[in-house]
Amino acid sequence: NAGVTQTPKFRVLKTGQSMTLLCAQDMNHEYMYWYRQDPGMGLRLIHYSVGEGTTAKGEVPDGYNVSRLKKQNFLLGLESAAPSQTSVYFCASIGTGLINSNQPQHFGDGTRLSIL
Amino acid sequence: GDSVTQMEGPVTLSEEAFLTINCTYTATGYPSLFWYVQYPGEGLQLLLKATKADDKGSNKGFEATYRKETTSFHLEKGSVQVSDSAVYFCALRNQGGKLIFGQGTELSVKP
Numbered sequence: 001n002a003g004v005t006q007t008p009k010f011r012v013l014k015t016g017q018s019m020t021l022l023c024a025q026d027m028n029h030e031y032m033y034w035y036r037q038d039p040g041m042g043l044r045l046i047h048y049s050v051g052e053g054t055t056a057k058g059e060v061p062d063g064y065n066v067s068r069l070k071k072q073n074f075l076l077g078l079e080s081a082a083p084s085q086t087s088v089y090f091c092a093s094i095g096t097g098l099i100n101s102n103q104p105q106h107f108g109d110g111t112r113l114s115i116l
Numbered sequence: 117g118d119s120v121t122q123m124e125g126p127v128t129l130s131e132e133a134f135l136t137i138n139c140t141y142t143a144t145g146y147p148s149l150f151w152y153v154q155y156p157g158e159g160l161q162l163l164l165k166a167t168k169a170d171d172k173g174s175n176k177g178f179e180a181t182y183r184k185e186t187t188s189f190h191l192e193k194g195s196v197q198v199s200d201s202a203v204y205f206c207a208l209r210n211q212g213g214k215l216i217f218g219q220g221t222e223l224s225v226k227p
Contacts, residue, residue, distance in 0.1 A: 004159075033215070042120075042205060042217035043160075058214070090159055092215075105215055107159035 003027045006108035013081045021076040023091030031094040032074035036087040118143040122218035137191040139206035147208040149189040154203045
């Protein structure tokens with residue numbers, strides 16, 4: 001998973017607190033993605049970005065916001081954390097400018113987030 | 117909408133046994149198909165891929181064939197090792213660029 005770094009790796013929050021997860025890639029990739037992984041449900045796409053300054057909603061965007069102010073960074077924000085947002089969050093990136101490319105994604109190692 | 121369905125786990129095998137993990141998909145158009153592997157505590161790694169019908173992806177002894185007629189992409193390995201113990205995800209990339217995952221299948225290989 002070289003090239004995609006997620007910060008932090010672990011975090012415990014109380015309900016109602018806010019926080020930001022950082023995804024950084026050094027491969028000059030255009031596309032970046034945030035997923036959440038829950039038992040028995042695979043990975044579900046939260047938001048994604050097709051380039052600096054752009055964002056789009058995925059399958060489960062509610063309760064999350066994102067920003068892509070710099071090409072190498074994709075931030076995922078929780079404004080008011082809820083226990084349902086307890087999950088493992090993965091960031092991914094892909095280098096091509098073609099949205100239908102067959103290039104595989106590069107994944108970070110994940111952020112384990114618990115909301116009490 | 118587009119979706120991926122995998123056989124449920126966990127799957128428990130003895131070392132050197134034959135492995136099959138079933139995967140079927142629903143998609144419009146011509147998606148690309150992938151198998152990813154996730155080892156404990158790690159992110160996902162691409163295992164193999166196929167980009168068109170009848171393509172066979174292979175890596176590390178694993179292989180899968182893109183079967184458009186049955187909308188399947190089953191993962192196989194002739195002789196599993198303890199080090200193959202992991203969670204395996206089937207996925208498709210649709211023409212909109214999204215990567216859609218199955219729910220994952222946990223494989224446990226016993227010595």
